[in-house]
Amino acid sequence: MTQIFGDYNEGQPDSPEFLIIGFSPSSVPLKQRWRNNGLSADFMADYLTTFFLGSEDNPASMRRQAEIKGAVSFIANELLENAMKFSDETSSYPISIQLQLHPERLMFFTTNSIPTQKVKEFQGYLEELVSCDPEEMYVRQLEKNALDEMSTSSRLGYLTMMSDYMARLGWKFETVQKEPEVMTVTTMVELPV
Amino acid sequence: MMEIKTDDYRIWYEPDTNAVYCQGSLRLSGMAEYAPIAELLDEVVDREPSQIVLDLQGLEFLNSSGISMLSKFVIKVRHKKTIHTIVRGSKAIPWQGKSLKNLQRLMPSLTLEWE
Numbered sequence: 373m374t375q376i377f378g379d380y381n382e383g384q385p386d387s388p389e390f391l392i393i394g395f396s397p398s399s400v401p402l403k404q405r406w407r408n409n410g411l412s413a414d415f416m417a418d419y420l421t422t423f424f425l426g427s428e429d430n431p432a433s434m435r436r437q438a439e440i441k442g443a444v445s446f447i448a449n450e451l452l453e454n455a456m457k458f459s460d461e462t463s464s465y466p467i468s469i470q471l472q473l474h475p476e477r478l479m480f481f482t483t484n485s486i487p488t489q490k491v492k493e494f495q496g497y498l499e500e501l502v503s504c505d506p507e508e509m510y511v512r513q514l515e516k517n518a519l520d521e522m523s524t525s526s527r528l529g530y531l532t533m534m535s536d537y538m539a540r541l542g543w544k545f546e547t548v549q550k551e552p553e554v555m556t557v558t559t560m561v562e563l564p565v
Numbered sequence: 566m567m568e569i570k571t572d573d574y575r576i577w578y579e580p581d582t583n584a585v586y587c588q589g590s591l592r593l594s595g596m597a598e599y600a601p602i603a604e605l606l607d608e609v610v611d612r613e614p615s616q617i618v619l620d621l622q623g624l625e626f627l628n629s630s631g632i633s634m635l636s637k638f639v640i641k642v643r644h645k646k647t648i649h650t651i652v653r654g655s656k657a658i659p660w661q662g663k664s665l666k667n668l669q670r671l672m673p674s675l676t677l678e679w680e
Contacts, residue, residue, distance in 0.1 A: 403594070407573075410592045410626070442659025449592060450629055457594070511670055514636040524595050526633035536663040 373547050377495065378502040380542025380560050383481070389473040391419060394466050397459050397484075409456060413449035416471055417441045423473060424565070440565055443537055444471070444478065447561055450529035451482040454559070457525070458494075459484035463554055480561040488555055491545065497527070498543055506534035539563045567605050574624075576602055583614040588623035591631045599634045606638040610645065617648055621665070622655040622680050632664060636671055643672045655680045 393412050395405075418441070426437035448469060455467045465485035472479040486494065501509070510531045517526055533539040540562040548554050568577040574589030585606060593599050609617060619638070621627075627635075642648050652668055654661040656679050669675050 406592075406594050410590065438657070439659050442663075445626065446628075446660055449626075453592075453594070453628060510667065514633065514667070514671060515640065517633045518637045518640040524597070526596070526630045528629035528633055532629050532632065532664060536667070 373545075375495070375545040376542065377498040377545075378542035378560075379540040379562070380544050380558075381562075383472045383479040383560070383562075384474065387472045387474065389423070390470060391416060392468055392470045394468045395456075397456070397461070397464070397467050402456060406453075406456070409449055409452040412452060412469070413445050413447075416448045416469075417445035420444055420471070420473070420478075440478075443563060443565075447480055447533055447537065447539065447563065450533065451480055451559060451561065454529060455482045455484040458486060458490070460487045460554070462487075465548070465554055465556060476565060478563045478565055480563070481558055483556055483558040486545075486555050486557045488553055491555060494557070495545070501530060501534075501541075506531055510535045533561055533563075537563060567608065569601055569605060576605060578605060578609055582618060583609070583616055584618035584620055585609055586620045586623065590626040591624065592626060592628040593630060595630050596634070599630060603634050603637065606634075607641065610638070610641050610648070613645060613648065615647070615649060616651065617642065618651045618653060620653045621661060622653050622658075624661075625658060627660060627664075632667070636668060639668050639671050639675065649674070649676070651676045651678055653678045653680065 421437055421441050424437050424440050426434035428434065452469055459467055463485040467484045468482065470481040513527055513531060517523060530541055534541060542560040544558040546556050548556050574587070574591050576585065576587050578585050639650065642650050650672065652665060652675060654665045654677060656662050665677060669677055
């Protein structure tokens with residue numbers, strides 16, 4: 373069974389220009405591999421700058437390169453943090469992040485397993501997210517976080533991408549195995565460049 | 566002087582100027598990990614100075630949990646009503662140009678200064 377939320381699309385899976393990094397979730401405890409999220413995100417951002425060359429004679433091109441690098445680094449890091457935090461720890465299903473290059477847009481896809489008992493709550497949040505005014509919901513979320521001392525999740529990652537980076541987001545839920553049931557969620561982020 | 570220093574970041578408070586400096590890369594895994602930094606900021610607010618400067622010009626990266634932490638600080642200052650807050654950002658650091666304006670939306674009297 374497949375369920376779609378938001379503006380999900382596959383991009384071009386056969387796109388000739390892409391980068392995928394995969395992780396085996398159970399190999400090292402989360403705390404130890406947390407730093408790897410930032411390293412992987414920065415690597416993707418660095419790698420990408422070879423396709424958006426800046427010229428020192430042209431300050432606008434340098435600024436654009438820095439903007440794209442910063443955006444990729446932020447988005448890839450947030451996606452990896454979410455995948456690491458919310459994947460099903462009891463499953464050995466790998467976590468992956470893919471970056472596709474297209475004219476005028478970049479597409480990110482992260483895939484991770486999700487505990488079946490968490491799916492409903494997450495989908496409820498996504499329904500709220502896809503129908504909201506991101507700027508308004510962003511400020512509301514900041515105010516809510518300030519009142520909630522116990523909250524473990526800031527719920528700001530997707531909202532920041534939508535509100536500050538003008539990104540389009542979508543999600544695909546799939547059942548990839550029965551007995552025991554394994555569900556995955558693929559998060560898509562489309563960034564205009 | 567209050568200071569938190571790791572391989573990835575350094576946060577410190579300079580009492581003479583009532584300024585908190587954040588430098589490096591802050592990508593901690595959640596509110597619990599941000600707690601020591603939040604406590605440092607709370608301590609500055611509790612002193613109730615007439616002005617607080619939050620200098621982010623050396624903060625290259627901040628994840629969304631970190632944005633949440635800074636917004637909690639701004640909301641706490643807002644509740645005090647008497648503290649003038651200046652946030653110093655750098656246009657050369659892309660996330661700041663995109664996201665720092667949100668702090669001002671939480672507290673319109675906050676001054677954003679760009680390098």
